[in-house]
Amino acid sequence: EAGVAQSPRYKIIEKRQSVAFWCNPISGHATLYWYQQILGQGPKLLIQFQNNGVVDDSQLPKDRFSAERLKGVDSTLKIQPAKLEDSAVYLCASSLGRMKGGVTNYGYTFGSGTRLTVV
């Protein structure tokens, strides 16, 4: 089974520039998540999609961050304009969205992330 695909793997931009990350979840996973992981900390949820609808974006800085999941499959996360404190690894994860018999962990799977450095 293919995993969660993310691109690019690394990105370096100057502050005030814009950047976009892409995620392709595991086929059949209804729920998609974007997490921000600052160095030395655990991942923090930014936004959760169920199919193409937003379930939770309470921790998304909406003045500069936006995300979409067109057609309920791939997703993009955008930052415009970037700040120095946005330097982090951006992780995408997907899950079945519900507990199924015999499926551990909701099938929750993380991608390898995009490491963003803002200079």
Add this chain to the structure above:
Amino acid sequence: GESVGLHLPTLSVQEGDNSIINCAYSNSASDYFIWYKQESGKGPQFIIDIRSNMDKRQGQRVTVLLNKTVKHLSLQIAATQPGDSAVYFCAETPTGFQKLVFGTGTRLLVSP
């Protein structure tokens, strides 16, 4: 490459020892807990989970213990190997939600 968790608490053990990593969780209503392993440059990888109606669950070389009274989780790794070196995170899911709330990680260093 740059590592995850340069300033995290660190547990150093010798190969073959048993390791115990502890975690305090925050929400008494959480009903599902997961331990993740994260190696440098990779996303978190599932190790083992436990539901709130259990206090112990065993996997291959790993055991998770849950103490709901004091909101504490622990991960026990038997016969620790150099390949176990990584940062370990616990995560909880608040009742009715699927999002994960991660705790502070612990870096495990295994010496040959």
